[in-house]
Amino acid sequence: MAFADEIVKVAEQVRKRAEVVSGEEATKMGLIVPFFGTLGYDCFDPTEVIPEYKADFAIKRSGQLEKVDYAISISNAIVMLIEAKARGQKPEAHDGQLKRYFNGLRSAKVAIVTNGVEYLFFTDLRHENMMDDEPFFSFNILNYDREQIENLILFHRDNFDAFAIKKHAEEMVYLRGMTQLVDKLLRSPSDEFIRFLISQLGSISSKYAIDSKITSKVIEKFRPIVKKSIQGSLVELMTQSISKEMGQSIESISTIKLEEIDEEEDSSEQDGASSQIETTAEELEAFEKIKFITSLSKSHNLEVKYKDVISYFGVNVGKTNWWFLRLYLSPKKKSFVTRLSVDEVKLLAPNFEAQEVPASIGDAASRVIISSVSDLSRLNDLILKCYETEAAKRTVRAA
Helix, strand or coil: CCHHHHHHHHHHHHHHHCCCCCCHHHHHHHHHHHHHHHCCCCCCCCCCEEEEECCCCCCEECCEECCEEEEEEECCEEEEEEEECCCCCCCCCCCCHHHHHHHHCCCCCEEEEECCCEEEEECCCCECCECCCCCCEEEECCECCHHHHHHHHHHCCCCCCHHHHHHHHHHHHHHHHHHHHHHHHHHCCCHHHHHHHHHHHHHHCHHHCCCCCCCHHHHHHHHHHHHHHHHHHHHHHHHHHHHHHHHCCHHHHHHHHHHHHHHHHHHHHHHHHHHCCCCCHHHHHHHHHHHHHHCCCCCCCCCCEEEECCCCEEEECCCCCCEEEEEEECCCCEEEEECCCHHHHHHHCCCCCEEECCCCCCCCCEEEEECCHHHHHHCHHHHHHHHHHHHHHHHHHHC
């Protein structure tokens, strides 16, 4: 089932339960837990979703140690903190408790406040390792759009990357502010903006240059001209954009978008280099097994690489978003996800449990449960198919 469909399903549950839920505990179990289950977290595994989390540095308030309602752990590192409010209360981080935990836990880069319907997401854009006062993203499970789903999917367990989230958060915040600024300037150009445009006229051609001093009178004279030029420019840009899209094939548009994603992945790869993530011996052993299996391919010889992030160990054919396997090798549970359908996986690995996963970033389609890394040696056909399928796509693009 696609991720968007999963959200629709949990939204319907929340819609039915919201009116009868009262109190914080009922809100947690009836509304909040199902939501994080949809994001791929095992809410019944206390090592992954930790309820009533108390840190070593917790202080006493009114005779009790401070705690957060939930802490989410990936690969034994706390990555998200959640403060729950009762249904009907405003989701506000007003008492400072969540902020103290966020500031004290270096591995936690996302803090969430929720009343089971609205979710506010915070990070540390203003000052490193200090939780911002304002959320960078909000999501209402009963009122959302497609763009918000695309943002929400970043927090799915299969995709969680603290560095990518922070980069995306920064872009969201400043894009929102810049859009408001540009909108304001275009609708009602300020004197400073008009003065700047007048001063730059000569750079287009000397015949447009204004030699006289730009006084208030000159600005008022140019105000209607500036407004008309803005309107004309916007119409022309829209017309060009529509004409360009109509003239392109769907395939060429998709290729352009994919190339943009590739560039973003390459830059984010550099950003993540300083993450100091520890690649385990088990992950390296798995990589060597996979690398050997792919070397048996008779049709492709693209180099196999890996990228280790907090939530998974990815194996790709050259770029991080050209992945064909993502491994999850926690001490208690071991699995990997592929881009192949569940039906294909079951045919190629009949003796292993295969599960359908929500379609998320990178088009993950199926998960294979393994007991240890040694199982990979029994999955040659499946791993080879995953590699060759991805390599074929990239070879076609290169050609």
